[in-house]
Amino acid sequence: MMRLAFYAPLKPPDHPTPSGDRAMARGLMTALERTGAEVTLASTLRSRDGSGDTALQASLFAQAEEQIARLIPQGRRERWQAWVSYHNYYKAPDLIGPAVAGALGIPYLQVESTRARKRLAGPWADFAAAAESAADAAAVIFYVTARDAETLRRDAPTGQHLIHLRPFLCRDTLPDAAALSGPMLSVGMMRAGDKLASYRIIAKTLTLLEGDWALEIAGDGPARAEVAALMAPFGDKVRFLGALTEDALQGAYARASLLFWPGVNEAFGLTYLEAQAAGLPVVAQNRPGVRDVLAPGIYPAPEDGAAALAHRLTALLAKPELRQAAGAAARDHIAAHHLLPAAMQCLGRGLSAAGVAA
Incomplete structure (x- = not known):
């Protein structure tokens, strides 16, 4: 040994x-x-x-x-x-x-x-x-x-x-696949710097969404008040889950329709692996580190701004078959490589x- x-x-x-x-x-x-x-x-x-x-x-x-x-x-x-x-x-x-x-x-x-x-x-x-x-x-x-x-x-x-x-x-194996019929999900610590920058992008993107949507946010930290202020204009469309145990976070993935996390300066982002393993489509920006763990797909460039993220979210929310296809590709990617x-x-x-x- x-x-x-x-x-x-x-x-x-x-x-x-x-x-x-x-x-x-x-x-x-x-x-x-x-x-x-x-x-x-x-x-x-x-x-x-x-x-x-x-x-x-x-x-x-x-x-x-x-x-x-x-x-x-x-x-x-x-x-x-x-x-x-x-x-x-x-x-x-x-x-x-x-x-x-x-x-x-x-x-x-x-x-x-x-x-x-x-x-x-x-x-x-x-x-x-x-x-x-x-x-x-x-x-x-x-x-x-x-x-x-x-x-x-x-x-x-x-x-x-x-x-x-x-x-x-x-x-060794994948968890059960999510139903892809619930709210959007964002997962990230709440602290100043890159994490707060991602939350700012999320808030700006949400202002461009139309129709019926909902977002759950898993995470906590010293910048909780700043994140809450960013999300306040959306009222009860945004629900804060706080810091979750591993089991509770798996439950959040299981009921979500997709993961939305821009990924500002993420080394790679463990949440991307967890979400894709559960079969969630990911809406993120095409950034170094982040792209190393994402299944092949459509990820807007950072310079394309919130409008490009909103366009991708709108397409996925409107088309269940698109979510299913992207989620299945994500699970296959994790199973093969991660x-x-x-x-x-x-x-x-x-x-x-x-x-x-x-």
Whole structure:
């Protein structure tokens, strides 16, 4: 049995706050275990610095050194054969994995690593350098989007393997298909920045819709008041569901007619995978990251604005047969590319490429 160490510097898999990042970390651990590995969560140190705080970065470097000193003897005792880190980037670099793997003489692998050399100057300079160094140390990097692959290929050291691991749901089969006869559904955290930008686009689009429509919104967060103000003009046509458990969210997908989420600067968007697995057509903008997980279809460009989104929504709401066809294509796409078996096969190839065997 393979013995692997796992680490997620941005958000550990046991973090109390749900998110797509936490879900992917958990899914990766499950997928690695399903390949026949014994997986140890090596550290829960969260290295994220969201504001460019050099004092915080210095503290995190020091905490990482303490972790390294603890983990090297643990790795020897437990006979780790490789180290796998998820989501290394300049705001949350892997400050631990390369040092431990190097000391143990084992392969170091990354999943969803990004390069941002423009950040080598400025308030994140030391963290950006650490993220670049960690990426350089990886024998294998699994990239999840075409956008990430561009800089990874450009800056890859000689001999590094780059493998496309599609974002995936941690399940073997699809859920029951939605009936596609209920309200539209939007799913997103409510916080300032990109998420709020998506909500603004939704509100602007809704002003252009005519006829009988309804929208449910699943999500909560510090920008709840701003989102509520954006939706206030639509009265009871918009219903807030709040933050939902996994089961409750599956219920929302099951009764929806489609998913509407523009996807401003989404890395890829786990909700797109979940919605399509339930057979929901997706109305989103054609954006990097987002397009990596969507079934082939019609997705307006961001520069086409709210009018193009409203046109697509109107067409889907008016034609049940169009919703059914788009929903079936979405389910087929997820079944073929974005479930646990496909992820297991891909991770297995990467481990083999790194020289790790059972």
